[in-house]
Amino acid sequence: MNCSFRILRPVARSRWRGVPVKRSISVSAAELRFGQPLHETHPHLLQAGEITPGITAQEYYDRRAKLAKALPKGSIAVLAASDVKYRSGAVFYKFHQDPDFLYLTGFNEPDALAIIEKTDDDEHNFHLYVRPKNPKIEQWEGSRSGVQAAEDVFNADTTGDIDNLPKILPEVIKRAETVYTDLPNNRISRNILSRYLSGAELTRTGGIMSVFRDSNAKVKPLRSYMNELRVIKSETEIKNMRKAGQHSGRAITDAMRQSWTAEKDLDAFLDYWFKQDGCDGPAYVPVVAGGINANTIHYVTNDMLLKPDELVLVDAGAEYGGYITDISRTWPVNGKFSPAQKDLYQLLLNVQRSCVSLCTVSSQLTLDRLHRIASQTLADGLKDLGFDMSNDAITTLFPHHVGHYVGLDVHDSPGLTRGKAFEKGMCVTVEPGIYVPDDERWPAWARGIGMRIEDSVCVDDDSPYILTTEAVKEVDDIEALKGTKSRLN
Numbered sequence: 001m002n003c004s005f006r007i008l009r010p011v012a013r014s015r016w017r018g019v020p021v022k023r024s025i026s027v028s029a030a031e032l033r034f035g036q037p038l039h040e041t042h043p044h045l046l047q048a049g050e051i052t053p054g055i056t057a058q059e060y061y062d063r064r065a066k067l068a069k070a071l072p073k074g075s076i077a078v079l080a081a082s083d084v085k086y087r088s089g090a091v092f093y094k095f096h097q098d099p100d101f102l103y104l105t106g107f108n109e110p111d112a113l114a115i116i117e118k119t120d121d122d123e124h125n126f127h128l129y130v131r132p133k134n135p136k137i138e139q140w141e142g143s144r145s146g147v148q149a150a151e152d153v154f155n156a157d158t159t160g161d162i163d164n165l166p167k168i169l170p171e172v173i174k175r176a177e178t179v180y181t182d183l184p185n186n187r188i189s190r191n192i193l194s195r196y197l198s199g200a201e202l203t204r205t206g207g208i209m210s211v212f213r214d215s216n217a218k219v220k221p222l223r224s225y226m227n228e229l230r231v232i233k234s235e236t237e238i239k240n241m242r243k244a245g246q247h248s249g250r251a252i253t254d255a256m257r258q259s260w261t262a263e264k265d266l267d268a269f270l271d272y273w274f275k276q277d278g279c280d281g282p283a284y285v286p287v288v289a290g291g292i293n294a295n296t297i298h299y300v301t302n303d304m305l306l307k308p309d310e311l312v313l314v315d316a317g318a319e320y321g322g323y324i325t326d327i328s329r330t331w332p333v334n335g336k337f338s339p340a341q342k343d344l345y346q347l348l349l350n351v352q353r354s355c356v357s358l359c360t361v362s363s364q365l366t367l368d369r370l371h372r373i374a375s376q377t378l379a380d381g382l383k384d385l386g387f388d389m390s391n392d393a394i395t396t397l398f399p400h401h402v403g404h405y406v407g408l409d410v411h412d413s414p415g416l417t418r419g420k421a422f423e424k425g426m427c428v429t430v431e432p433g434i435y436v437p438d439d440e441r442w443p444a445w446a447r448g449i450g451m452r453i454e455d456s457v458c459v460d461d462d463s464p465y466i467l468t469t470e471a472v473k474e475v476d477d478i479e480a481l482k483g484t485k486s487r488l489n
Contacts, residue, residue, distance in 0.1 A: 051106035053321030068124035128156035245325035249470025286316035294450025328454030335482030
């Protein structure tokens with residue numbers, strides 16, 4: 001039987017001045033194949049009206065409208081999707097969308113181009129050029145959403161086949177006075193240009209930059225506009241990050257209950273946990289560092305044995321709907337801190353808790369000022385514990401910044417100054433650390449110990465909203481966990 005039904009999706013189109021319009025799309029049930037989950041095909045993952053988990057078509061429209069409003073009249077913004085990355089030959093990595101492209105479109109497939117064209121003070125035209133449907137290719141590579149879905153599902157005003165980009169793009173750019181783009185220098189999505197802008201008329205003149213030059217349009221970076229948009233999170237973004245943080249925190253707490261003999265086994269346990277409860281999997285390559293390995297900030301080989309009398313540092317987190325929370329915890333492999341480990345850990349915990357409490361609008365701080373506070377407080381505490389803190393020793397013992405922005409990226413809003421005053425809705429990490437080299441300058445009892453405590457925090461007016469509170473960090477709580485029942489479903 002050939003059955004069909006109608007998708008009823010809220011649409012916020014620029015031509016309707018932002019007023020949501022209910023539009024029904026008649027779709028054959030046999031043809032419901034898209035390149036990413038949608039409510040109609042994955043109701044266990046998305047609610048009605050959502051394009052990606054938690055984020056509706058209306059919110060994606062509002063983001064584009066906000067960008068267009070910030071841009072000067074007569075300008076366009078050009079963004080490209082990520083490419084599929086290959087490990088070797090035909091062996092590919094799991095696809096990860098360019099965060100800026102995902103933020104504005106919700107479209108989670110490779111080989112696509114988005115253009116936000118400002119038409120007047122209150123209007124914009126959203127172009128989305130994507131791969132067409134192709135049953136033969138889709139049999140091998142998986143479903144594509146196709147050009148029609150770019151309009152019907154992702155609410156583009158102007159759509160087309162990405163293969164026609166050499167003809168389409170010059171015509172759009174000719175209408176612009178200024179082009180805002182981070183192409184072709186965007187390291188994630190540069191290959192789309194060589195693939196689709198390689199026609200003879202463009203090859204002769206040097207590719208996309210020649211298209212910009214031939215149009216006489218000014219070309220300016222888009223990065224600063226995107227950073228300002230992304231640094232302040234909406235309620236739905238915070239909700240997504242809270243889910244990722246809650247799930248990640250429970251995973252790490254559950255790991256503390258277990259007995260581990262190898263870094264790789266602990267890594268595998270977290271990897272499995274991070275794929276539960278609708279999460280997308282690990283948000284980044286985790287650090288699972290036993291003993292002195294913790295002194296390598298980005299230690300990710302995770303292939304050594306764990307010694308019972310040492311600490312293990314874990315920096316890991318799950319991703320949900322593209323959103324990330326970043327967590328670090330350090331705990332004793334055998335479940336019990338030694339006196340030396342406890343002294344250093346308690347100092348670090350006190351500094352970390354104090355810095356978290358300052359992530360408020362009322363503190364009038366910035367990440368840079370918070371870092372100076374953390375460094376000075378740590379230095380004072382280490383001196384009290386017998387460390388020689390002369391000659392700027394704190395930069396050796398605490399060599400990284402206390403925090404960064406977090407959201408769709410682990411280091412969100414890349415390039416945005418850490419000197420920006422805290423605002424409500426900013427999400428940041430707070431991650432002081434102590435890393436003691438194994439040399440004679442430092443107290444013998446502390447040599448080789450490395451530890452970091454990190455939470456993801458949302459700035460609020462007078463009290464921070466901790467997104468990762470389920471990951472325990474008090475000494476008594478950690479020591480009470482060993483051997484208790486696992487909560488893994």
